Every structure is written in C-alpha cells, then in structure tokens.
Amino acid sequence: MSDVVRIVVDGMGGDNAPSEIVKGAVAAVKDHDEIQILLTGYQDVLKKELEQYTYPKDRIQVIHTSQVIETAEPPVAAIRTKKDSSIVAGLMMVRRGEADAFVSAGSTGAVLVGAQAIVGRIKGIERPALAPLIPTKEGVTLLIDCGANVDARSSHLVQFAKMGSVYMENVIGVKRPKVGIVNIGAEEEKGNALVKETFPLLKECKDLNFIGSVEARDIPEGVCDVVVCEAFVGNVILKLYEGVAAALISKIKGSMLESFRSKIGALLVKPALKRTLKKFDVSEHGGAPLLGLKGLVVKTHGSSTAKEVENSIYQCVQFKKQNINEKIMEHIQV
Amino acid sequence: MSDVVRIVVDGMGGDNAPSEIVKGAVAAVKDHDEIQILLTGYQDVLKKELEQYTYPKDRIQVIHTSQVIETAEPPVAAIRTKKDSSIVAGLMMVRRGEADAFVSAGSTGAVLVGAQAIVGRIKGIERPALAPLIPTKEGVTLLIDCGANVDARSSHLVQFAKMGSVYMENVIGVKRPKVGIVNIGAEEEKGNALVKETFPLLKECKDLNFIGSVEARDIPEGVCDVVVCEAFVGNVILKLYEGVAAALISKIKGSMLESFRSKIGALLVKPALKRTLKKFDVSEHGGAPLLGLKGLVVKTHGSSTAKEVENSIYQCVQFKKQNINEKIMEHIQV
Numbered sequence: 001m002s003d004v005v006r007i008v009v010d011g012m013g014g015d016n017a018p019s020e021i022v023k024g025a026v027a028a029v030k031d032h033d034e035i036q037i038l039l040t041g042y043q044d045v046l047k048k049e050l051e052q053y054t055y056p057k058d059r060i061q062v063i064h065t066s067q068v069i070e071t072a073e074p075p076v077a078a079i080r081t082k083k084d085s086s087i088v089a090g091l092m093m094v095r096r097g098e099a100d101a102f103v104s105a106g107s108t109g110a111v112l113v114g115a116q117a118i119v120g121r122i123k124g125i126e127r128p129a130l131a132p133l134i135p136t137k138e139g140v141t142l143l144i145d146c147g148a149n150v151d152a153r154s155s156h157l158v159q160f161a162k163m164g165s166v167y168m169e170n171v172i173g174v175k176r177p178k179v180g181i182v183n184i185g186a187e188e189e190k191g192n193a194l195v196k197e198t199f200p201l202l203k204e205c206k207d208l209n210f211i212g213s214v215e216a217r218d219i220p221e222g223v224c225d226v227v228v229c230e231a232f233v234g235n236v237i238l239k240l241y242e243g244v245a246a247a248l249i250s251k252i253k254g255s256m257l258e259s260f261r262s263k264i265g266a267l268l269v270k271p272a273l274k275r276t277l278k279k280f281d282v283s284e285h286g287g288a289p290l291l292g293l294k295g296l297v298v299k300t301h302g303s304s305t306a307k308e309v310e311n312s313i314y315q316c317v318q319f320k321k322q323n324i325n326e327k328i329m330e331h332i333q334v
Numbered sequence: 335m336s337d338v339v340r341i342v343v344d345g346m347g348g349d350n351a352p353s354e355i356v357k358g359a360v361a362a363v364k365d366h367d368e369i370q371i372l373l374t375g376y377q378d379v380l381k382k383e384l385e386q387y388t389y390p391k392d393r394i395q396v397i398h399t400s401q402v403i404e405t406a407e408p409p410v411a412a413i414r415t416k417k418d419s420s421i422v423a424g425l426m427m428v429r430r431g432e433a434d435a436f437v438s439a440g441s442t443g444a445v446l447v448g449a450q451a452i453v454g455r456i457k458g459i460e461r462p463a464l465a466p467l468i469p470t471k472e473g474v475t476l477l478i479d480c481g482a483n484v485d486a487r488s489s490h491l492v493q494f495a496k497m498g499s500v501y502m503e504n505v506i507g508v509k510r511p512k513v514g515i516v517n518i519g520a521e522e523e524k525g526n527a528l529v530k531e532t533f534p535l536l537k538e539c540k541d542l543n544f545i546g547s548v549e550a551r552d553i554p555e556g557v558c559d560v561v562v563c564e565a566f567v568g569n570v571i572l573k574l575y576e577g578v579a580a581a582l583i584s585k586i587k588g589s590m591l592e593s594f595r596s597k598i599g600a601l602l603v604k605p606a607l608k609r610t611l612k613k614f615d616v617s618e619h620g621g622a623p624l625l626g627l628k629g630l631v632v633k634t635h636g637s638s639t640a641k642e643v644e645n646s647i648y649q650c651v652q653f654k655k656q657n658i659n660e661k662i663m664e665h666i667q668v
Contacts, residue, residue: 137581150518150526184484184569192484192566217573220581232526233570235518239551240571244578247471247554248614252586255610256603265602269589272596276589280582 004036005320007313008090008099011041012068013106014304021105022049024309029059031310035317038099040065040086065089071302075109075148079117087111091118094295101296101316103287105304112148115290115297122325124332125292127152129160130231130299131167132288134241135280138222142168142177146234146288154198157181157228158205162331163291164226165208170322171289171315177225180214182233188212194230202228207331245280286311289319292328296320337368339654341647342424342433345375346402347440349637355439356383358643363393365644369651372433374399374420399423405636409443413451421445425452428629435630435650437621439638446482449624449631456659458666459626461486463494464565464633465501466622468575469614472556476502476511480568480622488532491515491562492539496665497625498560499542504656505623505649511559514548516567522546528564536562541665579614620645623653625662630654 009025011018018041025037036059039046043064050060067085069078082088087106091114093099102119104111112130121128130147133140144164145152161179168177181198183191188199190213202210214224216237229237256266286308287300296319300312343359345352352375359371370393373380377398384394401419403412416422421440425448427433436453438445446464455462463479478498479486495513502511515532517525522533524547536544548558550571563571590600620642621634630653634646 137585148518182570184482184566195566215573216570217577217580219574220577232518232529233567236516236550236567236570237574239549240553240574241578243551243554244575245582246551248579248582251471251610251614252607255606258606262603262606265599265604268599269596269603270599272589272592273586276585280585 003034005034005101005317006036006038006099007316008038008040008063008093008102009309009313010086010090010102010104010106011039011046011062012086013104014300014302016303016305017105018045018049020304020306021309022046023053023306024304024313025060026050026053026055027306027310028313030055032314032317035059035313037061037313038063038090038093040090041068042066063089063093069107069110071107073107073110075107075113078107078110079114087114088118091115091297094119094297099295100320101298103298103300103309103312103316105300105302105309108299108302109148111297111299112290115293119293119295119297122292122294122329122332124329125159127156127159128290128292129163130288130290131164132238133172133285134219134238135285136220136222140172140285141219141222141225141227142172143227143229143234143237144291145229145231146238147231147290150230150232152194152230154194154201157194157198157230158201159292159332161202161205161208161210161226161228163328164228166324166327166331167289167291168225170324170327171318174225176209178211178223179208179226179228180211180224182216182227182229182237183213184215186213186215249277286315289315294325296324338370339368339435339651340370340372340433341650342372342374342397342427342436343643343647344420344424344436344438344440345373345380345396346420347438348634350639351439352379352383354638354640355643356380357387357640358638358647359394360384360387360389361640361644362647364389366648366651369393369647371395371647372397372424372427374424375402376400397423397427403441403444405441407441407444409441409447412441412444413448421448422452425449425631428453428631433629434654435632437632437634437643437646437650439634439636439643442633442636443482445631445633446624449627453627453629453631456626456628456663456666458663459493461490461493462624462626463497464622464624465498466572467506467619468553468572469619470554470556474506474619475553475556475558476506476560477568477571478560478562478625479565480572481565481624484564484566486528486564488528488535491528491532491564492535493626493666495536495539495542495544495560495562497662498562500658500661500665501623501625502559504658504661505652508559510543512545512557513542513560513562514545514558516550516553516561516563516571517547518549520547520549583611620649623649628659630658
C-alpha cells in the first residue's frame with residue numbers, strides 16, 4: 001500500500017465543475033492502479049456525477065464540504081472564512097498528510113494563498129513558485145514563476161531555477177535541463193537590477209545547467225527547458241502566449257472564410273491544423289505545479305476539461321514517485 | 335518652404351542597407367512633395383545605389399560619413415568614438431536643427447544612447463521612451479516603453495502615458511485613445527510595487543482616457559490604444575509577440591505539408607493567409623518613435639525593407655505636421 005498516491009481533487013473548482021472534474025478523476029483511477037482520489041465538494045452533486053460511471057468504487061472517495069470559494073472572491077478573506085470549502089478542506093488534507101497532492105481548477109488566488117498558508121513551505125524555501133509548462137516548437141518549457149508573489153529578490157529566483165530544474169529532470173524527463181533567465185538582451189551586463197544581481201548567482205550554481213539570458217522572442221523556439229523570471233514578468237509571458245496565439249488563430253480562421261477558394265482550402269487543412277494548434281495550446285499540458293511546498297498543489301486552468309484534470313493527476317503521481325520534494329530539499333541545502 | 339520636412343535617414347543601418355534604405359527613401363520623396371531626405375553614410379556606396387532610380391534629385395542629399403557603427407558594438411563606446419558615423423552624424427543634424435527627424439534601422443542600442451546624449455530630452459521629460467506600434471485584432475496599439483532604460487519610476491510611467499496618448503491621437507488619428515497599464519489582474523489593488531504606485535497617479539490625469547489595468551492576454555485583442563509599462567516588461571511583450579507569432583506560423587506551415595490533402599488545402603488558403611499574417615507582422619507598422627526628445631528619432635527594425643523605411647519616413651512627416659513635441663510639452667506642464 002505504500003505505493004498508493006492519494007490525490008485530493010477539488011470537485012467544485014473551474015468553469016466545467018463538477019462534470020469535467022469528475023470525468024477526469026474517473027479516467028485517472030481507471031488508467032492507473034496506484035491512484036486514490038479524494039473528491040471535495042457538495043457530496044450530493046459529486047455522487048450524482050459519479051453514478052454515471054463504472055469505476056473501482058473504493059478508489060474515489062467523496063469528502064463532503066458545505067462551502068465553495070467563487071473565483072471573484074478576495075482570496076485571503078475566502079481562505080480565512082470558508083473553512084469548509086472544497087479548496088480549504090483539500091489543502092488541509094495535504095497539510096495533515098492524509099493526501100500527497102491537491103489539484104484544483106478553482107480560484108487561482110485562493111489556491112495560491114491557501115496553499116502557502118495551509119500546506120506551508122519546505123524548510124529553506126523562501127517563496128513557493130507557480131510553474132506552468134508552456135508549449136514551444138520543440139516541446140514544452142517550464143516557466144517559473146507565474147505566481148501571485150511579485151517583487152521577488154535574486155535569492156528567490158535562484159531557488160526557482162533549482163526547483164524548476166529538478167521538476168523538468170524528474171517529472172518531464174529532460175536530462176540536464178537548460179536553465180535561462182528572461183532578459184532584454186543576450187549579454188550578461190544587460191537587464192534590470194534584479195536580473196543583473198541574479199545572473200552571477202545562477203552562474204555559480206554547479207547543480208544547474210545555466211545557459212544565460214534568454215530573450216522573450218526565443219522562448220517559443222524552445223531554447224531552454226526552464227525559463228526563470230519574477231512573477232510579474234512570468235504572468236505577462238504566460239498570458240501573452242495565450243493572447244497572441246488566440247488572436248492570431250482567430251485572424252487565420254477569419255481569413256480562411258474570405259473567399260470560396262479559401263473556404264475549400266480550409267476544409268482540407270483543418271485536421272492537420274487542429275492537431276498543430278492543440279500542441280500549441282497552453283492548457284494542453286496539464287496544470288501548473290506550485291513548487292516549494294511541503295505537499296504538492298497543482299493549479300489547472302479555470303476552463304479545464306477532463307483531459308487536463310486527468311493529466312494533472314498523473315503529474316502528481318510522477319511528482320510523488322520521483323520524490324521531487326526530497327530532491328528539491330537536497331538542492332536547497334547546497 | 336516652411337512646410338518642408340527634413341528627415342535624416344541612416345543609409346548604412348540594418349541588415350538590408352543600403353539597398354532597401356535607399357529604395358524606401360526614393361519612394362518617399364516620389365510620393366510626398368514636402369519631404370527632403372538627408373542620407374548619411376559612405377557617399378560612393380549611397381550614390382551608386384541612388385543612380386538606379388529616377389527621382390527629384392534635389393530632394394535627396396547624401397551626407398558623407400567615414401564610419402559605420404556595427405550592431406555588435408557596445409553602444410556607449412560606439413557613440414563616443416565614432417563621431418563620423420552615419421548614426422552620430424544624423425543625430426547631430428537633428429540636434430543642430432538642420433533636420434526634423436532621424437530614421438535608422440541600425441544598432442538599437444547606439445540609436446537609443448545616441449539620441450538621448452546628442453538630441454537631448456524635452457524640458458520636463460524625465461526619460462524618453464521607445465514606443466513601437468504592435469498589431470492587434472482591431473488594428474494597432476502603442477506599446478510604451480520598450481526602450482533601454484529599465485527600472486522606471488511611477489513618474490516616468492505617467493509621462494509615457496501622456497506622450498503615448500498624444501502620439502496615438504495625432505499621428506495615428508485615434509480619438510481619445512484608451513490608455514491601460516500592464517498588470518497581472520484587472521483589479522486596482524493587484525500588481526507589483528511600481529504598478530500600484532502608478533495606478534492612482536494615472537487615474538488622476540484628467541487629460542488621459544485611462545481605462546485601468548490591462549492583462550497581457552488582452553493586449554492582442556486591442557482593448558486599449560496605449561499600453562503603458564516599464565521597459566523590461568515592454569521588451570518582453572514586444573519580443574514575445576514576434577516569437578509566439580513566428581513559432582505558431584512555422585508550426586502551421588509545417589502542419590499543412592503533412593499530407594497530400596493538406597498540401598492542396600494550403601495552396602488554396604495561401605493568398606488569404608498571407609494577407610492576414612502580414613497585418614499581424616510587428617514590422618509592418620513602421621518604426622518605433624523614441625518619444626520625449628527635442629527632435630524625432632525613429633528606430634526601424636534591423637530587417638527593415640524599403641516599405642518599412644518609407645512608412646517610417648511618413649511617420650516623421652505626420653509627427654512634424656501635427657507638432658507632436660509642442661503637444662507633449664503642453665501635457666507635461668499640466
């Protein structure tokens with residue numbers, strides 16, 4: 001039984017809850033024997049959803065909570081007052097060691113605030129970091145930090161680099177991940193005060209494969225596996241990625257409907273195009289882990305489908321099996 | 335003769351110099367009677383290029399310089415030592431009032447450093463800002479600042495907003511331009527220290543149509559006409575815009591060659607697709623003005639073609655005719 005991975009899934013979080021969340025959880029337990037799911041939320045609603053499926057009943061347990069945190073609620077107040085919400089209850093189970101990980105498609109703010117306050121940081125970690133995988137021409141890159149803690153210091157960024165490197169190597173399977181710092185030029189002397197201060201510190205880290213500055217233009221090319229930046233810049237990168245791709249795709253679709261000729265062409269290229277765009281969809285690569293906590297917390301998109309929930313659950317399994325937190329601790333002690 | 339606009343064009347700057355630069359200058363004088371071009375660089379090279387064209391000879395004058403600043407040269411040293419370069423000579427002419435504007439596709443660093451050191455700031459302007467136009471679903475948006483001066487203060491950002499607003503209203507012709515500040519959430523209380531400090535200052539500006547925070551995701555949607563941010567973030571936005579679009583387009587092109595079916599489709603959609611992608615190309619919208627200087631300096635892409643050079647020259651004409659600097663001064667005194 002020691003190999004069982006217990007994952008709490010927020011049954012009420014996200015635009016497609018509870019249907020897609022439950023569907024994803026069911027798919028995960030059917031596919032992986034070692035997964036035990038704890039589903040938090042309104043039990044009548046969740047049980048009704050579960051009734052639609054055949055699955056090993058003993059591997060999904062509903063944990064009833066009487067409250068739900070809405071996306072628009074101010075996070076700090078929500079975490080403080082809604083003790084019996086699907087988010088707080090889930091995080092509490094991770095804190096008490098009753099679960100290894102928590103996955104939520106709910107309020108990003110509440111998950112980030114709650115995770116730090118309830119689960120707590122690994123000893124030695126100054127600040128946890130939200131690290132989504134973003135698509136590139138070559139595959140995926142970990143963007144760390146995109147979280148809610150802005151105005152970072154250089155020591156935070158060094159820890160982000162180490163945690164990101166451990167994650168990419170052990171969860172995604174990239175050997176000696178290339179680590180770059182987001183900068184406005186390739187030279188070491190370029191950058192703002194934070195980057196200039198962080199650059200030499202990263203260079204000194206013998207446990208990192210630090211390749212230097214990376215310009216934003218080159219991120220989609222996949223020039224490195226771990227892209228380090230402070231949260232404000234990370235947030236801009238993540239959201240602009242989505243925004244530019246969405247605007248461009250909408251423009252392209254529009255252009256294909258311009259004439260009869262292009263409409264016929266569109267029909268013919270559609271299947272190939274769809275596959276490509278899917279690979280370039282930020283939401284296709286599972287949720288974003290919040291690294292540096294005593295347990296694992298994964299934030300998936302608000303618009304998560306069953307597939308993304310399922311992928312996020314597998315991420316948690318890999319995280320646990322590979323002892324990521326133990327490995328992070330080793331690197332932090334260095 | 336008072337209506338003549340005298341523009342110095344760096345004949346040696348950029349990947350396609352001198353041929354595309356000269357071609358663009360010739361097209362501009364042929365199309366607009368009031369333009370007088372002063373072309374700086376090696377006179378034998380430039381004159382040979384000019385010989386290929388028929389154009390009103392008295393409207394393009396070659397100003398011989400014996401030096402050229404290369405892109406890789408450290409900007410400060412280059413400006414200091416290469417006094418007889420096409421960039422320094424051009425900027426000196428603007429400083430002495432012999433020209434109204436300077437256009438260069440050469441070293442961004444050298445142009446930015448040189449412009450500030452040689453042309454100088456408008457009285458009251460704390461810092462000039464580089465402000466490219468970026469494509470959106472709706473048209474174009476001015477992104478200010480993308481320059482080389484990082485770690486800005488809130489008072490700088492307020493001036494950027496005012497200068498950007500004047501530019502969009504008078505050069506691009508947008509009535510009451512909507513001004514937004516780049517932020518990591520829509521609410522006023524979100525953001526890093528700089529944004530939190532700047533937000534209330536922008537709200538107080540009665541001469542601005544300030545719409546509040548804009549998330550990076552919404553910039554390509556065209557939600558505002560002037561996007562205000564400090565240079566590091568602006569640089570990331572500008573370069574990621576180019577990077578995501580380029581990676582996505584390359585992926586799409588690749589996908590269309592996957593099968594016979596999609597290849598036929600690709601042939602049919604190609605013309606429509608090409609038009610769309612052109613509209614979404616950052617380089618299609620002329621150069622980036624460096625606002626806040628006593629004269630106008632426009633930096634065009636290193637890869638500028640004749641069309642972009644020509645468009646940049648027209649930008650200068652509009653800038654002069656609309657008395658942009660006088661208007662900026664009015665707003666700064668407020």
